[in-house]
Amino acid sequence: MKVRHFVIVLLLVSNITFSSGFLDVFVAAASVVYTYFERDDLLPFDSKRLEEDLRENFFGQHIASNVIRRAVSSFMTDSKPNKPLALSFHGTSGTGKNHAAKIIARNVYEKGEDSKHVHTFISEHHFPHKQKLDLYSAQLKQWIHESVSRFPRSMFIFDEMDKMHPQLIDAIKPFLDYNARVDGVSFRKAIFVFLSNAGGDVITGVTLDFWREGNIRENLWMDSKELEIKISQNIFNDKNSGFLHSNIIDEHLVDHYIPFLPLELKHVRQCVMVEMVHLNVTQDSDLADEVARDMPYFPKEERIYAVKGCKSVRQKLAQHID
Numbered sequence: 001m002k003v004r005h006f007v008i009v010l011l012l013v014s015n016i017t018f019s020s021g022f023l024d025v026f027v028a029a030a031s032v033v034y035t036y037f038e039r040d041d042l043l044p045f046d047s048k049r050l051e052e053d054l055r056e057n058f059f060g061q062h063i064a065s066n067v068i069r070r071a072v073s074s075f076m077t078d079s080k081p082n083k084p085l086a087l088s089f090h091g092t093s094g095t096g097k098n099h100a101a102k103i104i105a106r107n108v109y110e111k112g113e114d115s116k117h118v119h120t121f122i123s124e125h126h127f128p129h130k131q132k133l134d135l136y137s138a139q140l141k142q143w144i145h146e147s148v149s150r151f152p153r154s155m156f157i158f159d160e161m162d163k164m165h166p167q168l169i170d171a172i173k174p175f176l177d178y179n180a181r182v183d184g185v186s187f188r189k190a191i192f193v194f195l196s197n198a199g200g201d202v203i204t205g206v207t208l209d210f211w212r213e214g215n216i217r218e219n220l221w222m223d224s225k226e227l228e229i230k231i232s233q234n235i236f237n238d239k240n241s242g243f244l245h246s247n248i249i250d251e252h253l254v255d256h257y258i259p260f261l262p263l264e265l266k267h268v269r270q271c272v273m274v275e276m277v278h279l280n281v282t283q284d285s286d287l288a289d290e291v292a293r294d295m296p297y298f299p300k301e302e303r304i305y306a307v308k309g310c311k312s313v314r315q316k317l318a319q320h321i322d
């Protein structure tokens with residue numbers, strides 16, 4: 001921020017002091033300085049680092065892990081992408097949608113999710129009043145436009161996408177398009193991530209059927225059981241999905257609809273082990289097992305999937321330590 005102020009002050013002073021020829025050179029130099037400081041938050045992209053991060057910190061999500069790794073890596077290493085990257089994460093609660101968005105952020109920006117270039121919108125928090133939709137829509141467009149014009153590699157996370165009004169989704173649409181250029185600004189380097197529970201039940205159903213048929217979870221892929229088609233049809237037809245009536249699906253502006261599978265006991269156990277590190281307690285696999293078993297599971301008969309995924313694992317662990 002200080003740098004920005006410094007450059008603005010210099011520009012103002014120069015405007016008064018210098019001749020216009022000199023001013024052009026000065027403006028160019030100032031812009032280089034400004035871009036340099038704005039860039040310092042961008043990490044040199046390393047696909048191996050992303051792969052490792054996903055392998056070590058993202059549990060039970062082999063499909064999401066694979067699609068995210070491939071999509072983010074090819075996008076980040078493409079010097080001229082023809083559209084921004086748009087990923088849509090779907091799954092029930094606590095399966096790691098926000099967690100995966102954070103993993104992407106920390107592989108793109110030095111400050112990860114805390115970078116000023118990562119913008120998170122939560123539907124019910126940022127856009128609570130239906131009667132203000134016109135205002136929200138204008139503000140959202142302006143925010144995205146200004147952020148990307150300042151820093152092309154900006155990231156936008158839309159949480160609770162299923163609660164987002166179609167009018168707001170349509171406001172984002174022009175930015176997602178192929179060769180998108182809005183008022184002279186190109187959006188091709190931006191990253192959009194949509195998070196929602198829409199499609200979660202379909203994903204759970206498919207995963208459960210697959211398990212009941214005696215298959216190994218890791219053999220479930222997007223093309224098996226037409227998972228991707230089922231997800232997009234489901235979210236498109238779901239009354240509770242913000243995507244309903246939005247042209248985003250029709251126009252194929254989302255690059256990947258990514259299923260987050262319901263988590264099993266063994267994944268929850270892995271989450272408990274991670275939380276032990278966060279709480280500064282010695283990792284203990286017996287205790288991890290005990291805590292994981294203390295979480296609720298469904299369906300009633302088989303009790304195979306964690307009702308809350310890895311959510312509130314930390315709180316549960318804290319109870320066990322007390």
Ligand SMILES: Nc1ncnc2c1ncn2[C@@H]1O[C@H](COP(=O)(O)OP(=O)(O)OP(=O)(O)O)[C@@H](O)[C@H]1O
Pocket residue numbers: 057058059060061091092093094095096097098099100195196197271309310311312
């Ligand atoms: N697949 C996972 N691998 C590792 N940790 C996970 C995973 N899923 C969840 N977690 C842990 O649980 C916490 C809660 O998960 P997260 O907020 O990502 O869930 P979510 O899918 O966004 O849920 P919701 O739909 O309720 O918003 C994360 O911060 C992370 O610590």
Ligand SMILES: [Mg+2]
Pocket residue numbers: 097098159195
């Ligand atoms: Mg979430």
